[in-house]
Amino acid sequence: SNEGRGYVLRRIMRRAMRHAYMLGVKEPMMYKLLPALQKEMGEAYPELYSAETLITETIRSEEERFLKTLDKGLRLLDDEAGHLKAGDTFNGETAFKLYDTYGFPLDLTQDALRLKDIKVDTDGFDKAMERQKAEARKNWDGSGDAGTEKIWFELNEKLPATEFWGYNTLKTEAQVTALVQDGKEVSEVSNGEFFLLTNQTPFYGEMGGQVGDKGKITGKDLEIEVTDTKKKLDGLYVHIAKIVKGHIKNGDMVLMEVCESNRKAIEANHTVTHLLHHALQEKFGASVTQKGSMVAAERMRFDIAYPKQISENELRDLEDTVNSLIRQNLKVNTKLMSHDEAINSGAMALFGEKYGDEVRVVCVGDGVSTELCGGTHVKETGDIGYFNIVSESAVAAGVRRLECVTGTHAERFVQDIEDKLHRVGACLKSSFNDIEARVNQLLEEKKKLEAQVFELKKKLVSNKAADNPDNFEAVNGVKFVAKILENIPAKELKAFVDEIKAQYPEDTIVALLASNEGKASVVIGVSDNLAAKYPANSLIKVIAPFVGAQGGGGRPDMAQTGGPDATRMQEAIDALRKAI
Structure with a gap:
């Protein structure tokens, strides 16, 4: 990864790769050292054997990427430092440019120049880095609700955590505990957008990749639209709201109602992430782990640790596995237990996630999937309806992204493809089943015509001469x-x-x-x-x-x-x- 321990490991590996490069090794070689590592440390780290393919491919992929960066970076470094002699200092701004634009770390620049007895202006590098961070902070401060973040710390000090009732109900009465508008706590709101907090809520607050609920809040001569829900700090559920009719005061009693169709679509997409995770590990091994997700009503996004592109045939296999589990209409159960008890029972925990002493475990079928998860889910897999993978792409080194749709959104996706194919068929004056053959025929004709045009152009130019x-x-x-x-x-x-x-x-x-x-x-x-x-x-x-x-x-x-x-x-x- 590009952060935390993954970032540190990458830097260490890249130093080793640079030393190998300076010794004349211009091709990937570190991945070939895995057998020696297995021999020395395999007993203590059995993952070196169980994830052998993933480790080998990940290291080789990293070597190939870095060798391209290294070759370009060293050439640029030579160009920039060509006029310097022993005892001189290399410009810090230029060192930062090498780092920021070409991914050439400062320590590698220092190592390369140390051989020539040239120092790097680290103060200049640090100042350039700080300028970039300051600019990023400036841009961040002016976006989203960053300006109101301070208020959540103040409210967190004086308000108890919001009680969440959304696992069992989509509607509940609640008392308003705080209103925030224009970055300040207010006692009353009569128009515009604002933030609303209550003592309890059925609205799920965005976390764990699952987006927040939408819905409405009503009262006497009052109607409020809830466009999103966020979870702040230690348990404050913040409803992003807009007055439709009437006005609201702090302390009012209101009826909170989640949009059922939106929640059900989100639940289907969330449960499908668990089924997809199971299908991926079944096909590629337990080393394929989740790196992130986004679960919304319209679609879901699932990021995994995997070193190469997933083929079309493999994607179809994954779809078939997930749709088979959907058709089996497996029960989805949830249990509350201690963290240790959950892990000992075989529940999967996501690396990097924070869990409390008591955790919620979501179980699909009889041992199909067991994961620690605080999100909302369907009661049975049949409620999902249908699953389709829309796209597969790379988002970072060693991380692949699957974007998927379920239920009516999946049906519409397939219908849209069919409609486009029928329109293409009409343009080609070809039946639906003959489109591929007709396209291949036209491409072959185009290729021949281009070759003829090319020959005619050559003759035209040479004949003119x-x-x-x-x-x-x-x-x-x-x-x-x-x-x-x-x-x-x-x-x-x-x-x-x-x-x-x-x-x-x-x-x-x-x-x-x-x-x-x-x-x-x-x-x-x-x-x-x-x-x-x-x-x-x-x-x-x-x-x-x-x-x-x-x-x-x-x-x-x-x-x-x-x-x-x-x-x-x-x-x-x-x-x-x-x-x-």
């Missing part, structure tokens, strides 16, 4: 061909140059410049008998400044460059002619 003597200039005894072309992709220019060189294999220099959406692409070709005297990779540097390029690359017989400015291409040709 051959048929019109004005296309050739005699410059210092050389046949010089220079063309400005419109809307020719950069990757095609080289083939065009080859075509002209093939027709005129001696004493020829060809320069083709193409403009695409205001950007310039340039390719220069030189006959083999002139390559030593007029190397293309030198001539290209004459043109580069005119198109906004830093330089160019290639060989004596062929070189290319590109830049953001296509307005000075004629000037570039004139400069090239002069250079020849």
